[in-house]
Amino acid sequence: MPPYIEWRGNKCRVKWWAGEYLPNGRKKYEAKSGFADEEAARDYGLDREYEVRHGTAIKQRNSKTLMADYCWDWFDAQDLRPTSTRTYKAIINRWIKPYWGHRAVGDITAFECEAWKKSLRAAAERGEVSARYVEQILMLFGSMMDDSVTRYQLRMTSPVVREKRGRGKYKRKVREKKRPQEMATLYRLAVNAHQVWGYTGWTYIWTGAFTGMRPKEMWGLQRCFTSPYWPASDPLDSDDKKRESDLDRYKGMPALRVQYQHQWVEGERTLVDPKYDSWRTLVVPPFLHEMHTALLASHDSQWMFRSHSGGPLLGTHFEQTYWRPIRDGSPAREGRFARAEIPAVPEMAQKRIYLLRHGHKEWLDEDGHPRVAVEARMGHEIGGVEGVYANVTPGMEMRIAETLQDRWERFLREERNVWLPPVPSPLPVDLQFRIPVQVRTCASLDVN
Structure with missing residues (x-):
């Protein structure tokens, strides 16, 4: 059965089978609205059905998990050493949850992540936080987003853009200056x-x-x-x-x-x-x-x-x-x-x-x-x-x-x-x- 299209006011909504059944045996459907025309809505529904057939579909209820909840669910699932436990807790409480807590895991975009990364590095340049600590924050957030894809199926792809050589402004890595130990x-x-x-x-x-x-x-x-x-x-x-x-x-x-x-x-x-x-x-x-x-x-x-x-x-x-x-x-x-x-x-x-x-x-x-x-x-x-x-x-x-x-x-x-x-x-x-x-x-x- 192809995706079902219906109009709600001046916007179009599409419904598709989510690959699951309700307790009464009927098929369970998911929906998305806000499309300007039926063709775009139908293409979106067909893409979702393709994912259901190939086992790659992300359930809407999973992708809508709030970061405020996901942060601690992720943290509790980790096997950490005492030092890492303290560090991760501090980073989540001070940096990740206040900024991202109100957002759904599946709604975070790559552009938003890049803007956040830029703001953290600007804070480091102003001396408000160390550059090394900023990298720890970004590493932890990146691990959370990677796991939301590969381990917990909350997203299709990670919004964290991995830096590649030759992209953007070149910045030489600053290393601590050391003298030979005399x-x-x-x-x-x-x-x-x-x-x-x-x-x-x-x-x-x-x-x-x-x-x-x-x-x-x-x-x-x-x-x-x-x-x-x-x-x-x-x-x-x-x-x-x-x-x-x-x-x-x-x-x-x-x-x-x-x-x-x-x-x-x-x-x-x-x-x-x-x-x-x-x-x-x-x-x-x-x-x-x-x-x-x-x-x-x-x-x-x-x-x-x-x-x-x-x-x-x-x-x-x-x-x-x-x-x-x-x-x-x-x-x-x-x-x-x-x-x-x-x-x-x-x-x-x-x-x-x-x-x-x-x-x-x-x-x-x-x-x-x-x-x-x-x-x-x-x-x-x-x-x-x-x-x-x-x-x-x-x-x-x-x-x-x-x-x-x-x-x-x-x-x-x-x-x-x-x-x-x-x-x-x-x-x-x-x-x-x-x-x-x-x-x-x-x-x-x-x-x-």
Whole structure:
């Protein structure tokens, strides 16, 4: 039966079979009005019937789903890490739902999406929001629209226009300017860190630079996974065999285990898996092993790196209280928490502490280590055939530790008379930053 055409006032309406039946057995029809002539209405109806016959039809009731509802239905269907959960919620509440919430999923057009994208990027140029955050917003919205087509059949095509090379005004991608990571710069950072944070700060800087660990992996590093104790202290149980083979492989090697990162989950400090499930073992150079041994001997906390209060670093204002004085310097302080003036390190002005991790990879590449060993140490995976055939051997790992040790010893020889802090140094406690200490044993951690 062809589409049924009828006039309503001065506009034409078309009805077509939707491919479904009502409870009474009669065919269910859908309709669309607003056409100026019968030919256009009939062509529209024929197109819809074609889609019904070929299984590509989008039901009108689905396409009319409001974005205010779809945003959260989509969000609830995702399997996300804690950090992504917080980020996605914030983006939906602040950017996507207020702008698109009143619109039906199927009514959003490509022109509207392009206008929205342009307005967001203009806001970034005005400094109202970072360019990187704008790309996160657009990425999330694009994923929602893609899924509305491929997974949930709410639209025929996505309204998000993917940018192609050679289209529009060329804009060179802005990358963060970085200097080569120099030992002299790290040394000044470490000396400043000692003034701010005692022997913990001194060790923290060298650990970041010589392991390439992510900051929150360092925050979640526990005593039982550090080189003075691991692998003998590994709390391996019958439900977790992921690292069982490592117990023999790293026996006798100074190595630490990247098993967790420390993050907020529903308002609670929680140990979660590392980013991208990048569990890994890092063989450390002997000098760093000695620092870790000395630091752990100075306290009995479960955490390798403690805050001023003696608790975990998660929950502190790390950027303001620790990193900025270390990087940018600080005037002298009087009174109970007196300390000398801390000089700035100009090479690191306004830079992220994450660049210590970037610098670690520079060193590994500079020393000519195999790519598979470098990427594994950084917690990355190599794709394709190269990743299938590649394998990291203990010899590769030991050579990395040897070149890192050589880099340290070469610096001490060339600089001469390098000041080294007393070992161990008591941790300065600043009561104004005191927070409740999280007390959990390594063998009974709440891991999500």
